[in-house]
Amino acid sequence: MTSSQAVVAAFSRYAPSIPSNDYDVSVFPSSRRVTLNRHSENEWTKALVGKFNELTALNPGWDGYAGRPVSYTCASFAAKLLERLYDEALPPPSLVPGSDGTLQVEWHINQYDVEVDIIGAFEVVATRHNCLTGAAEELELDTDFTALAGWISELREDRSPPSAVLAV
Amino acid sequence: MAPYDESGIGADDLIIRRINPHYHVIFDDNRQCRRISSKAYSPSSGPDAGMSIDVEQLIITAGQQPQQYVVDPVFTGAVAFSASSIRSLGLWIGYEPVHDNPYHGEVWGANPSRHNKFTKTQKDGLAAAAAWYVSIDDVALQ
Secondary structure (H helix, E strand, C coil): HHHHHHHHHHHCCCCCCHHHHHHCCCHHHHHHHCCCCCCHHHHHHHHHHHHHHHHHHCCCCCCCHHHHHHHHHHHHHHHHHHHHHHHCCCCEEEEECCCEEEEEEEEEEECEEEEEEECCEEHHHHEEEEEECEEEEEEEEECCHHHHHHHHHCCCCCCCCHHHHHHH | CCCCCCCCCCCEEEEEEEEEECCEEEECCCCCCCEECCCHHCCCCCCCCCEEEHHHHHHHCCCCCHHHHHHCCCEEEEEEEEEEHHHHHCCCEECCCCCCCCCCEEECCCCHHHHCCCCCCHHHHHHHHHHEEEEECCCCCC
8 A cells, every 4th residue: 555545544434523532643631732642653743742732732812813722623633644644754844823723734845835724623725836836736635635645745856946956 | 793895994004914933933944944834824714704913003093003012912023914915815804803902803805705714825925915014033024
């Protein structure tokens, strides 16, 4: 099974309304922490678990308006998605909270900008900007993350502009 | 409040969006800089929700100093757009005073089926139209 097929298989097993405690990522609201299963730890999750916990514990009004902390649903779904998308050749993404408790996952490398907006469990909008051509793509995703897995895979390719290569 | 476009906000009026330097800023390896994430230019996802903003003219009219108002007490950055640049992206601007901020407003999508969603083009357009109002050291606008 390819990594793309694994992503599809992993997510298509779940109905959109499935409770978050059925994910591998366990959520304990009483301690305000997102905890990742040890068996699924990878370099991304190890690097990001502290950030997840920080974002789910943001103070109300953190954005200067009525911003809420990142919801456990969004955080745990994002963590689960990142476990499935993990590629050891890529650095962990940036995590950016939304004012409404949503969460955006971002990579800006190898002349691609990939932004994955986690609006809820199985409610994702992903965009990709090709810095070399200016082409922009947008995907609305629920249970099939095949296309996103393909984008992540393509992030590995070194696409440094010719001028940068010559400079080296 | 239902989304609408406020006629009392003139084309040249400045619309301010507060930026949290810890959470709205990412490192961009392509551009080799720290910059504001597109997530800072996103509306909330609830029905009729928009992107929170401050209306500069209201702050000035009330006798307050807007650069100080928008960073008090915890924020150290803000960007501003002209109202016309926002509207040119197919967005609406309205007043929505709240209990702790009478100068608060919202930016909504003008499309009735997408008031609470901005397209990538609209987010990119906001980033392109933004100018520093209260700048953050070593952070690029886009």
